[in-house]
Structure formats: C-alpha cells, structure tokens
Amino acid sequence: MSAGKSGQRPLVRVRGLRKSYGGTLVLDGIDLDVREGEVTVLLGPSGSGKSTLLRCVNHLEKPDGGFVEIDGEIVGYRQDGARLRELRPRLVTRQRAHVGMVFQQFNLFPHMTVLENITDAPVAVRGLPRKQAVAHARELLARVGLDGREDSYPRQMSGGQQQRVAIARALAMEPRLLLFDEPTSALDPELVGEVLNVMQDLATSGMTMIVVTHEIGFARKVADTVVFLDGGRIVETGPPADVLTAPRHERARAFLTAVL
Amino acid sequence: MTQHDLSGPATAAPGPPDPAPPPPGPALHTAAGDKELLSARLVPLRHPGQWASAAALSVLFAMLVNTIVTNRRFQWDVVGDYFVRGSIMHGLELTLWLTAAVMASGYLLGIGVAAMRLSHNPVLRGLAFGFVWLLRSVPPLVQLLFWYELASLYPRLSVGVPFGPEFAHFKTAHLFSGILAAYVGLTLDVAAFSSEIVRGGLLAVDPGQREAARALGMGDGRIFRRIVLPQAMPAIVPASGNLLIGMLKATSIVSVIAVQDLLYSTQLIYTQNFLIMPLLMVATIWYIILTTLLSVGQFYVERYYARGSGRDSRAGRPPARGLWQIARGNLPLFGRTRTDLAGLS
Ligand SMILES: Nc1ncnc2c1ncn2[C@@H]1O[C@H](COP(=O)(O)OP(=O)(O)OP(=O)(O)O)[C@@H](O)[C@H]1O
Numbered sequence: 001m002s003a004g005k006s007g008q009r010p011l012v013r014v015r016g017l018r019k020s021y022g023g024t025l026v027l028d029g030i031d032l033d034v035r036e037g038e039v040t041v042l043l044g045p046s047g048s049g050k051s052t053l054l055r056c057v058n059h060l061e062k063p064d065g066g067f068v069e070i071d072g073e074i075v076g077y078r079q080d081g082a083r084l085r086e087l088r089p090r091l092v093t094r095q096r097a098h099v100g101m102v103f104q105q106f107n108l109f110p111h112m113t114v115l116e117n118i119t120d121a122p123v124a125v126r127g128l129p130r131k132q133a134v135a136h137a138r139e140l141l142a143r144v145g146l147d148g149r150e151d152s153y154p155r156q157m158s159g160g161q162q163q164r165v166a167i168a169r170a171l172a173m174e175p176r177l178l179l180f181d182e183p184t185s186a187l188d189p190e191l192v193g194e195v196l197n198v199m200q201d202l203a204t205s206g207m208t209m210i211v212v213t214h215e216i217g218f219a220r221k222v223a224d225t226v227v228f229l230d231g232g233r234i235v236e237t238g239p240p241a242d243v244l245t246a247p248r249h250e251r252a253r254a255f256l257t258a259v260l
Numbered sequence: 261m262t263q264h265d266l267s268g269p270a271t272a273a274p275g276p277p278d279p280a281p282p283p284p285g286p287a288l289h290t291a292a293g294d295k296e297l298l299s300a301r302l303v304p305l306r307h308p309g310q311w312a313s314a315a316a317l318s319v320l321f322a323m324l325v326n327t328i329v330t331n332r333r334f335q336w337d338v339v340g341d342y343f344v345r346g347s348i349m350h351g352l353e354l355t356l357w358l359t360a361a362v363m364a365s366g367y368l369l370g371i372g373v374a375a376m377r378l379s380h381n382p383v384l385r386g387l388a389f390g391f392v393w394l395l396r397s398v399p400p401l402v403q404l405l406f407w408y409e410l411a412s413l414y415p416r417l418s419v420g421v422p423f424g425p426e427f428a429h430f431k432t433a434h435l436f437s438g439i440l441a442a443y444v445g446l447t448l449d450v451a452a453f454s455s456e457i458v459r460g461g462l463l464a465v466d467p468g469q470r471e472a473a474r475a476l477g478m479g480d481g482r483i484f485r486r487i488v489l490p491q492a493m494p495a496i497v498p499a500s501g502n503l504l505i506g507m508l509k510a511t512s513i514v515s516v517i518a519v520q521d522l523l524y525s526t527q528l529i530y531t532q533n534f535l536i537m538p539l540l541m542v543a544t545i546w547y548i549i550l551t552t553l554l555s556v557g558q559f560y561v562e563r564y565y566a567r568g569s570g571r572d573s574r575a576g577r578p579p580a581r582g583l584w585q586i587a588r589g590n591l592p593l594f595g596r597t598r599t600d601l602a603g604l605s
C-alpha cells in the first residue's frame with residue numbers, strides 16, 4: 001500500500017532460492033522482498049515455478065539452495081556458523097502457524113463442519129480456548145459473507161463459498177502472511193468475483209499477501225508489486241502500472257497478450 | 261426409453277397448466293401431434309423378467325424353509341436343548357474374546373506395518389513388504405501349527421546379542437499353549453491383511469488434505485488422527501467388517517490344537533452322542549447371530565464415517581436409515597443390490 005517504508009526490513013525476504021526436481025531446475029535463484037502490508041502478485045506461464053516458490057515460503061517444499069526469511073527468521077533452518085541446519089518438524093510446524101495458505105482446490109476437511117474446519121487448528125495448534133475460537137470463527141465467517149453457515153459441511157457449499165471458508169480458516173490462525181495459489185482457478189466464472197472481493201478487503205485491511213493468479217484485473221487493482229516468473233527466474237518485477245502496461249521482457253509481453 | 265400412452269386421459273396430463281407467451285427470438289418449429297405428446301402420461305418400462313425370477317426364487321426359498329423346518333432329522337428339539345448349554349456358552353465366550361483380541365492386536369500391528377510401508381525409509385518399507393508377503397502366503401492353519409509346535413524347532417529361547425553373549429534363556433515347551441499359538445498366529449494373519457486394507461484407505465485420501473493441515477501448522481500425529489484417518493475410514497470399514505466376520509469364523513480352526521471355541525465345544529459333544537447335525541446347527545445359528553450383530557454394527561460405523569459426504573442431506577447427516585433399509589439394500593432383487601449402502605462409502 002504505502003511505498004515509503006523502503007528503509008524497513010521486509011517481512012519476507014527470499015534470497016537465491018533454488019529448487020530442482022530430478023535434475024530439472026524449477027526455481028533458479030529467486031530474490032524477492034515482500035513488505036509488511038503489501039500485496040505481491042506472482043504471474044507466469046504454467047510450469048514457471050509459481051506454486052513451487054509459494055510452497056517454499058512455508059516450507060511445504062524444501063529448497064535446494066538459498067533461503068526464505070520471514071520476520072527475520074530463516075524458514076525451516078537454523079543458522080549454525082557456516083551451515084544451515086534443518087529444523088525439527090515441531091519447530092517448522094510452529095513457523096508455519098504464522099503463514100496461512102489458500103489452495104486452488106480449497107482443501108477444506110470434508111468430514112468436518114465449517115465451524116470445525118475453522119476452529120480445529122487454532123484450538124489444537126495455538127491453544128486457543130474453544131469458546132474464544134468459536135467466537136472468532138463466527139466473526140471471520142461474517143467477514144467473508146458466510147454468517148450462519150457454521151454447521152454446513154463443505155460439500156454442501158458452492159466452490160466460491162468453500163474458498164471463502166478456506167480463507168476464513170487461514171485467517172483463524174491470525175497469520176502474518178497469507179499465500180494464495182490460484183484461489184479462483186477452480187471456480188465457475190460467476191463465483192470468482194466473490195472470492196476476489198474478500199481478498200481485496202483483506203488487502204485493504206493491511207494483510208500481507210503473496211498471490212498467484214491469472215486475474216490481471218485483480219493484480220492491477222490490488223497488487224503493490226507484480227512479479228513475473230519464467231523458467232524459474234524472475235524476469236520482471238515492479239508496480240502493476242509498469243509491469244502490466246509496459247512489460248519490457250518479451251516473454252511477459254507474450255503472456256499478458258495471451259491472458260488479457 | 262419411456263413409452264407414451266397416447267390414449268391416456270388428458271385430465272391426468274402433467275404438462276404446464278397455461279400456455280406461456282412465446283419467448284422472444286426465432287419462432288420454434290411446431291410439429292403435428294405436439295399437443296398429444298405434451299399431454300401424454302409417462303409409463304415406466306415394466307420388468308416382467310425380474311418379477312418372474314423373483315417369484316420363482318420365492319417358491320424355491322419357501323421350499324427350502326419348509327424342508328428345514330419339517331425334516332425331523334434336523335432334530336430341532338435337540339438344537340433347542342443344547343443351544344445355551346454351559347459348555348457351548350463357554351465356547352462361545354472363547355470365540356468372542358479370541359476374535360476381539362486377535363482383531364485388536366492385529367489391527368494395531370497392521371496400522372504400524374501400513375505406516376512402515378508408506379514411510380520414506382527404504383529399510384522399513386522393505387521389512388513391511390516382506391512381512392505382508394510372507395504372512396499372506398502362509399495358510400493360517402499352518403501358522404497355527406507352527407506356533408504350537410515352536411518348541412520342537414527351538415527347544416531353548418535365549419535373550420542376548422546375536423552371535424554374542426546371552427543374558428537369559430528359557431525352555432519353549434510351555435511357551436505356546438494352544439490358545440497362545442492361536443492368538444499369535446491369527447494376530448499375525450490379521451496384521452498382514454489389515455495393513456493392506458489400512459494402506460489402501462490411507463492412499464485414497466487426497467494429498468491436498470495433508471498439505472492443508474500442514475499449512476495450518478498441525479503436527480504429523482494430529483494430521484494422521486484428525487485429518488487422514490477419519491477420511492480413510494469409509495474405505496477401511498467395509499473391508500474390515502469383512503475381515504472381522506471372516507475372523508470370527510476362522511477362529512474355529514483352533515479346534516485342530518484342541519482349543520475349545522464354539523465349534524470345538526459342539527464337536528466334543530457330538531463325538532459322544534453322535535447328534536452331529538443338530539449340534540452343527542447350534543454352532544451355525546450362533547455364528548449367524550453374531551454375524552448379524554456385527555453387520556448391524558458395521559452399518560452404524562459406516563454411517564458415522566459417511567458424515568459430510570452428501571450434498572443434499574440436512575445439516576450434513578446422511579438421511580437416517582433403519583434396519584429395513586439395510587435389509588433392502590442387501591436384497592439382490594429388482595436390480596437394487598446394495599444401492600442404499602453404496603451411497604454411504
Ligand atoms: N513434486 C514434483 N515432482 C516433480 N516435478 C514437479 C513437482 N512439482 C512441480 N514439479 C515441476 O516443477 C515445475 C514447476 O511447477 P509449479 O507447480 O511450480 O509451476 P506453476 O508455475 O505453479 O504452474 P501452474 O500455473 O501450472 O500451476 C513444473 O515443470 C512441474 O512439472
């Protein structure tokens with residue numbers, strides 16, 4: 001939102017991040033800063049490594065080189081002189097609790113009601129008293145426009161409603177950072193808007209977000225920074241007004257023509 | 261295809277009550293006879309073959325019941341006399357708790373083996389694979405005899421370092437009584453089969469579920485208990501019900517090592533009084549009763565784990581189904597075989 005905080009240490013710093021699967025380099029030295037309260041949109045063709053980058057940020061994927069730092073803490077590792085030692089699962093788990101993630105396929109727990117979906121982790125992981133968690137969940141449901149649906153099961157809801165529940169579930173952990181991996185790609189066109197609206201409200205309220213999406217309109221309106229990935233590298237980055245209207249890189253230009 | 265009964269009374273027409281005003285746009289093509297088609301009554305296809313075969317089967321079934329009831333040589337009065345005899349009751353008790361113990365420990369072991377087979381550690385994976393391979397290959401009867409006769413193979417067991425010093429040793433002659441051999445052998449058998457059932461169930465759970473739970477900061481133990489296992493259950497329960505009922509009856513092989521279960525108790529009686537058929541009927545009726553109870557239990561367990569699986573049901577609960585629906589779901593008549601239960605898993 002505000003551009004005047006450049007002197008402050010960014011909430012997320014990605015440096016030299018590399019990842020390969022069986023010999024193919026999927027991330028090839030990614031450097032990225034995300035400032036507190038800012039929205040970063042990742043764009044790029046299929047297979048360019050957007051999901052992999054996002055998954056490295058909360059250590060669902062282990063990088064082969066480089067590091068991700070959130071709030072001054074290296075994710076998944078502990079610095080020990082010249083080494084980065086892998087953390088025990090319990091500590092990684094604790095780090096993840098501060099980073100929410102919303103998936104393309106929603107991944108709500110189908111055997112739990114909406115309320116259980118939202119309150120389970122806060123009670124079990126953050127140790128919130130159940131009553132408080134329920135009250136908070138109701139607030140969050142109202143915020144995503146779904147008050148009164150706490151006793152529904154996910155399969156009884158539309159895709160757009162499920163994705164909004166998934167956002168409420170992520171918010172219930174009171175994360176410092178929210179990751180979205182193509183949150184509207186599995187939705188019918190008329191349901192995309194309701195999810196994007198919720199995301200825009202979140203951005204306005206100051207949530208730090210990294211969003212992979214093909215919704216250029218959303219990027220233009222909400223993003224502070226647009227990052228264009230191709231072949232595991234960042235080929236273009238900057239405010240949406242620059243990257244989206246006058247991309248310098250030829251691949252970015254071709255991609256934008258295809259998407260728009 | 262549905263036939264249209266054109267001669268049907270026009271008053272029963274399900275068509276629209278009022279002709280709607282023509283919609284804007286190109287005019288629709290009208291064919292002669294449209295009016296009759298719209299007012300026609302729908303007649304579902306009849307299935308005379310099904311009715312005929314149902315009738316024939318009913319007659320056969322009635323004949324079967326008739327001969328069972330009226331054939332004096334079944335000696336139903338003897339069945340009644342022995343049905344709740346003390347020794348039979350003891351056998352029944354042993355069958356019940358042996359089945360329960362074998363299933364409980366077999367499943368504990370089986371879940372562990374399934375976890376090993378799904379682990380990233382190649383040694384654990386290999387061991388688990390070997391365990392399942394070996395124990396599924398050996399007939400339970402052979403296993404039973406093997407454990408029972410273990411003493412002949414290893415007259416002395418010792419605790420110590422392999423090829424090194426030993427700390428303690430004991431004779432195996434009394435190590436495996438008949439009942440213990442039965443318990444160990446059948447437990448290993450259940451472990452091998454249940455591990456495959458459990459593994460199949462776990463593999464059926466969408467990996468995105470685990471991922472979402474991890475992203476929420478849940479630990480592995482909680483993810484397994486709270487997220488993965490409950491979703492694997494609908495796939496695990498029916499096969500496990502089968503295994504349980506199979507094991508209830510399979511425990512009867514312990515008669516070969518003189519363990520007095522339900523079947524062996526009846527055998528002990530009929531070798532004395534030669535009332536073979538009535539006593540086999542006593543055992544059979546008990547097995548039927550137990551199997552029925554277990555089937556009913558399985559039904560309720562399945563219903564429990566089916567929560568959240570339906571779209572249309574009120575408050576997420578599958579519509580309440582009673583025993584009548586279970587029975588009907590299992591009746592292989594009119595092509596409705598298990599349709600009611602199919603929706604649950
Ligand atoms: N678990 C995995 N094993 C092997 N290869 C993988 C794995 N995950 C991703 N890849 C490969 O890494 C590359 C980048 O994948 P990634 O999912 O990050 O792309 P993406 O930019 O998110 O694409 P999309 O827009 O299609 O989601 C692809 O070529 C993919 O095939």
Ligand SMILES: [Mg+2]
Pocket residue numbers: 050051052181
């Ligand atoms: Mg992706």
